[in-house]
Amino acid sequence: MDNKNTSSNFIRDIVIEDLKSSKVKEVVTRFPPEPNGYLHIGHAKAIVLNFELADEFGGRTNLRFDDTNPTKEDTEYIESIKEDVAWLGFKWDGLYFASDYFEEMYNRAVLLIKKNKAYVCDLSPEEIREYRGTLTQPGKESPYRNRSVEENLELFERMRRGEFKDGEKVLRAKIDMASPNMNMRDPVLYRICHASHHNTGDKWCIYPMYDFAHPIEDAIEGVTHSICTLEFEDHRPLYDWVIKECEMECQPQQIEFARLNLTNTVMSKRKLKQLVDAGFVDGWDDPRMPTISGLRRRGYTPEAIRKFCREIGVAKTNSTVDHRLLEHFIREDLIDKTPRTMAVLRPIKVVITNYPEDKEEIFEVDYNLDAPEMGKRPVPFSRELYIDRDDFMENPPKKYFRLYPGNEVRLKDAYIIKCNEVIKDDKGNVVELRCTYDPETRSGTGFTKRRVKGTIHWVSARHAVPAEFRLYEPLINDDAEGDSENFLEQVNPNSMEVLQGFMEPSMKDARPMDRFQLIRIGYFIVDNKYTTDEKIVLNRIVALRSSFKVKK
């Protein structure tokens, strides 16, 4: 894979220490998504961490679906998650489902009951909440807490047999209702849920809770380092309790790190879903979405995402990474991988008045001067051309190197032209520029008699191929992601701009997902959803950096 410049982080330090002290003999990690949504860049951080950590020390990483809640999960997500992890470039060792372990979990729950460490509770959900107490007040014990082992055993079995309705009973751990850690106040281990499971069908009507299931899953798989996000820190005592009381042979250790936040976007499933449902975006794979599928359609590469994930580091500090760091890595990755071609997004016609009407030249131009092995393509030149409106100003400010009346610019890989006349319509809009070219200045002839400050891109009008260009801006306006319910107010209404322009003829056979650097404009990818045989649609992956700041 690509060069890994694994930087130090506290989890890696722990692993190194555990190996050194022989606490563990090998490193086993896992990526444990719940199949209830699409993966996003935040998941990528966890994926890269888990897979590369194990990989660095010759260990293993499992992909395990944490499917303990049939009401929220769906098999549709399983495929998309597998696809995304694979696309990111990782091969899992084992592919598992928490639901594969349901029988084992049930047996461990029975063990807990026999040890008098768990009991069946008849309190309603509301009552359980009331009995739990508050952050500052201890809870009180359930009246069902002291049922006999025999009665608990029988009740739990009847729960499994389906003799009770949803919510009628739960299995709870018997820990400490006065614990300052809310998670230890007799947490629910199993709930009744008469729902069909994507994997186990109707075999079960009781399902284990995360806090009970997760440590057992890890232990069964021999996971040594169970890496999760910060909000589970409070759950660690319970995680350890389950491992110990269920008498698991393997004792994984849970380590928490801060999840990724990015500026100008949102990462929560809920908010992402809101964007989709409200129609602000075109679906989970809209190129503006921070989902893996969105980034893929946008044109990001797995390499760029991986490098980004390494660079941001792993720590416990809540942080929000500047989205421009992600942009940095896609530019860096694409610079020597993409052919460089020309397209005009906002066309304005240029007529070369001293160029014969029936004449036409074909220039053979390198696809990428920095990667000559990409070869050359023919670029036709003729009397009428298109250039970008941004490259002409009738009344330019100082330091404007582009075209204006009386000024000369070089047409990239062609001639130097001079603007002589500006044609306007009735309303005063510039509709055409009349220029003359200097035949002596043709590219490749070694002409050095005079230099011009500006070089602009162009397309021969006669040969131009119409295309649609989609330019993107951040989904969320500048100020930090608010917590408000109406975060939709922060959505950038101008996050997509659609332009009808022209591209050079060499691009006419481009296929979906082909990438280009459109010279002076940015990196683009052929959209795989809206491109048809008739028309190519290009998404701008990222603009080129620019130090040009002159305002019109």
Place this chain on the structure above:
RNA sequence: UGGGGCGUAGCCAAGCGGUAAGGCACGGGACUUUGACUCCCGCAUGCGUAGGUUCGAAUCCUGCCGCCCCAGCCA
């Protein structure tokens, strides 16, 4: 005002008692047939804050301040 965490530059982040890495961003310059790329240079007398220990503290101790998480039969 219970418990668990976290505070190093605009944004990430290394640092683990010996005198503040690196990246992004930003500013300046060189080069340039992409105002791109590349290359130089600059960018924390300072590590939330106040004390203390020490020859020496971002690192150790104490107090304070700020921010995040926890009261699902979600994960």
